[in-house]
Amino acid sequence: MKPNIVILDDWEHGLERLIDWSDIQDRCQLTIYHDRLRDEQLLAAVAQAQCIVLMRDRTPFPKSLIAQLPKLKRIIFTGTRNNTLDQQAAEAAGIQVTATEFGPSKAGTCELAWSLILASLKKLPDLLVTPQQPLWRTPAICQHLPEVLEGKRLGLIGLGHIGKRMAAVGRAFGMQVQVWSPHMTPERASEEHASSVSLETLLATSDVVSLHIVVSDTTRKLLNSDTLALMQPDSLLVNTSRASLIDTPALVSALQQRRPGFAALDVFDDEPGIAPELLALPNVLLTPHMGFVSEQVYRKFASNVQQQLTQWLDETAQ
Numbered sequence: 001m002k003p004n005i006v007i008l009d010d011w012e013h014g015l016e017r018l019i020d021w022s023d024i025q026d027r028c029q030l031t032i033y034h035d036r037l038r039d040e041q042l043l044a045a046v047a048q049a050q051c052i053v054l055m056r057d058r059t060p061f062p063k064s065l066i067a068q069l070p071k072l073k074r075i076i077f078t079g080t081r082n083n084t085l086d087q088q089a090a091e092a093a094g095i096q097v098t099a100t101e102f103g104p105s106k107a108g109t110c111e112l113a114w115s116l117i118l119a120s121l122k123k124l125p126d127l128l129v130t131p132q133q134p135l136w137r138t139p140a141i142c143q144h145l146p147e148v149l150e151g152k153r154l155g156l157i158g159l160g161h162i163g164k165r166m167a168a169v170g171r172a173f174g175m176q177v178q179v180w181s182p183h184m185t186p187e188r189a190s191e192e193h194a195s196s197v198s199l200e201t202l203l204a205t206s207d208v209v210s211l212h213i214v215v216s217d218t219t220r221k222l223l224n225s226d227t228l229a230l231m232q233p234d235s236l237l238v239n240t241s242r243a244s245l246i247d248t249p250a251l252v253s254a255l256q257q258r259r260p261g262f263a264a265l266d267v268f269d270d271e272p273g274i275a276p277e278l279l280a281l282p283n284v285l286l287t288p289h290m291g292f293v294s295e296q297v298y299r300k301f302a303s304n305v306q307q308q309l310t311q312w313l314d315e316t317a318q
Helices: 014-018 022-027 039-046 087-092 105-121 161-172 186-191 199-205 248-256 295-317
Strands: 004-008 029-032 051-054 074-077 096-099 153-157 176-180 208-211 236-239 262-265 284-286
Touching: 004 039, 014 295, 022 295, 051 295, 074 295, 087 096, 105 161, 105 208, 105 236, 105 262, 105 284, 105 295, 153 161, 153 199, 161 176, 176 199, 248 262
Parallel strands: 004 029, 004 051, 051 074, 074 096, 153 176, 153 208, 208 236, 236 262, 262 284
Antiparallel strands: none
16 A cells, blocks of 8 residues: 655645656545645545644644554654644654754745834735726825935844844844843844844834844733833834744734734634634734745755655655
């Protein structure tokens, strides 16, 4: 009997499109799912799988699910980190877990974050002239006088690879950059021509706050009702990192009170869904988790998945 391989959450059809699957399909029973599966649907889809490919951490794989998959021998996840896979439980069950290389996702996330910042501050969606909106300027936007970023203060929560890119762009716009993370030092901040400040100071004094930090026990729901209340009424909050860094109900309430005045979000609690309360707000700009999504990243994912599946099939055949 041929090995059974299941690929989950190929929402963009990138894995399916970017490589030639013919050799692998000749050697196994391959199923690629493009829509989110949960609960009974998910279990039915993977029950017979000996190898599962996860698109990043879109589908949670907790210990309880792994325990129901006695035939599973291999998990491959795209990217270098998976926050929703219980890797320890998988390995304890004798399942080999491997990751792929990533590609230029950090560049893509930085580009999207700045796209969200500029689109939000310039009110770009309202300014667009289209066949559906042919007015030179809509009445609502007619008296809009956007401010420039030069001289404004950019607050970065996190100064890793993406945070450093964000700081460089902010400086190019003439912004003052200040940073915070749990282990930030003045020396690290100074290397990026930024100031190290407390979280409270960053939130209270930044015109734009952008999140670029890993979720941990100390950062989960870092922005909650107490910390969000510190933000300025005309400030912008941007999240292209992880939704769990923010308490979503608290954010909805804060936005209703205009502290912050606006939010631009690319990540959400239950993707691909977005909380109706967020969608109903007038002071948000929302994108469907596109930060890491690019042709170059998916080509790297696809080629690595192909290599690993081919190697696994070779080993299985021995």
